[in-house]
Amino acid sequence: MLIRQDFLQAIQLNTDLMKILTIIRNLDLKDSWLAAGSVRNFIWNLLSDKSPFDRETDVDVIFFDPAISYEDTLGIERKLKENFPQYQWELKNQVYMHLHSPHTAPYTSSRDAMSKYPERCTAVGLRLNAGATLELFAPYGLEDILNFQVRPTPHFLENDDRMKLYQQRLSKKNWQEKWKNLTFKIT
DSSP states (O other): OOOHHHHHHHHHHOHHHHHHHHHHHHHTOTTOEEETHHHHHHHHHHHTTSOSSOTTSEEEEEEOOTTSOHHHHHHHHHHHHHHOTTSEEEEEEHHHHGGGSTTOOOOSSHHHHHHTSSBGGGOOEEEEOGGGOEEEEOTTOSHHHHTTEEOBOHHHHTOHHHHHHHHHHHHHHOHHHHOTTOEEOOO
16 A cells, blocks of 8 residues: 555656745745645555656645735736646635635635645645655644545535535546546534
């Protein structure tokens, strides 16, 4: 079974992911991470003997900076798409993202936001720090990702409106078409 160190080593050996992590670090955005499906799908592909880096997967970049407006965030994202068109960039300032999750207080950081993502397996982030060291944040651990389990985070479990959003999200994703051994749980 893949363990945390093996996963980090696989990332270091993947030229696309290391390039993306370097680009994100060089943006110099506060509290920035490669997050969510970008990291989750890499692990699932790696464990499924598929090409780990999937060019169809969005490159989910998050950061937390109240000084950067929504419009400025769109401008930074547009520049990323122009400068690095080989990747499917999605840039989100987590200052505003609580608005997409019913009955959710404003996030206090990118880590706070990740801990309140819909699925535990999606609540994961990775970044390249100074000195080229990788930092992994997984508030619920890597167990769900490594075991191909999809289940809601505690934040989504505690609210019916969020759980409706969770169910809608899962029905749109069609993850099981790509990863046949996924299991879905509600606890």
